[in-house]
Amino acid sequence: MGIPHRLLGEDERLVLVLRRHVKTLFVPFVVFVVVVAVAVTLAFVTPGGGSQPWVWGLIGIVSSAIVLKWAVWPFLVWRHRLHIVTTRRLILRSGVFNRQGHDMPLSRLNDVSFQHTFWERILGCGTLVVESAGERGQLTLTDIPKVELVQRTLYRLSDEVRGRRGPDQVDEDLAERLDEEFDEEYQGPQGRREDDATT
Numbered sequence: 349m350g351i352p353h354r355l356l357g358e359d360e361r362l363v364l365v366l367r368r369h370v371k372t373l374f375v376p377f378v379v380f381v382v383v384v385a386v387a388v389t390l391a392f393v394t395p396g397g398g399s400q401p402w403v404w405g406l407i408g409i410v411s412s413a414i415v416l417k418w419a420v421w422p423f424l425v426w427r428h429r430l431h432i433v434t435t436r437r438l439i440l441r442s443g444v445f446n447r448q449g450h451d452m453p454l455s456r457l458n459d460v461s462f463q464h465t466f467w468e469r470i471l472g473c474g475t476l477v478v479e480s481a482g483e484r485g486q487l488t489l490t491d492i493p494k495v496e497l498v499q500r501t502l503y504r505l506s507d508e509v510r511g512r513r514g515p516d517q518v519d520e521d522l523a524e525r526l527d528e529e530f531d532e533e534y535q536g537p538q539g540r541r542e543d544d545a546t547t
Contacts, residue, residue: 356434363505363518364433364498364526368491369473372426380419387411431489433498435505435518438478440489452487454506456480462495478502497529 356362387407424444432439438452457480464474474495478487492498504522 355432355439357436360437361435361518362432363435364431364501364530366431366433366493366498368426368429368431369471369493371471371473372491373423376419376422380415383411383414383419431492433501433505436509438487438502440487450487452478452480454502454509457502457506460499460502460506462492462499464495494529497525501526 390407391404428444429442432441436454438454440450442448457478459479461477462474468474473491473493476489476492476495476498478489479485501522
């Protein structure tokens with residue numbers, strides 16, 4: 349997923365890399381389809397549209413502006429907003445041009461809770477609320493895929509960090525569960541180890 353290894357400390361292992369659930373792209377997709385359909389319809393229905401290039405140009409400019417603002421930009425924002433779980437930290441990175449980041453050590457994690465509506469439960473996503481002992485206190489992450497599994501993973505890793513001895517490692521049972529539950533885009537640590545071994 350293009351995560352630079354320089355983000356990781358010595359002996360720190362990558363566990364999960366998540367983006368917000370793809371349901372957040374539903375409205376931008378609908379906007380794109382509607383704008384393209386309307387633009388094509390107007391181009392062919394407008395009297396003399398085919399013989400007057402300025403009509404095509406005007407339709408193209410307006411359509412492009414709408415698509416860029418309400419379809420392409422939301423996609424770029426979604427693409428560049430990452431939630432990364434390592435054996436030591438919860439790392440947040442966002443921003444298309446200007447980057448923003450926040451790291452939460454798992455050793456400071458006090459509580460992790462989740463909530464999801466009926467429809468979010470069907471789609472397999474929800475809101476994750478992470479509380480830490482730091483200054484910021486509470487962190488709310490929306491549209492997290494497989495939110496229940498992510499919650500349990502954070503709890504388990506934070507417990508391991510507090511009792512950790514030696515190099516960081518991911519419990520084998522947890523690694524298997526993550527690889528079974530997440531697809532290739534949200535690949536768990538076992539699959540990532542296999543990929544590293546082949547490269």
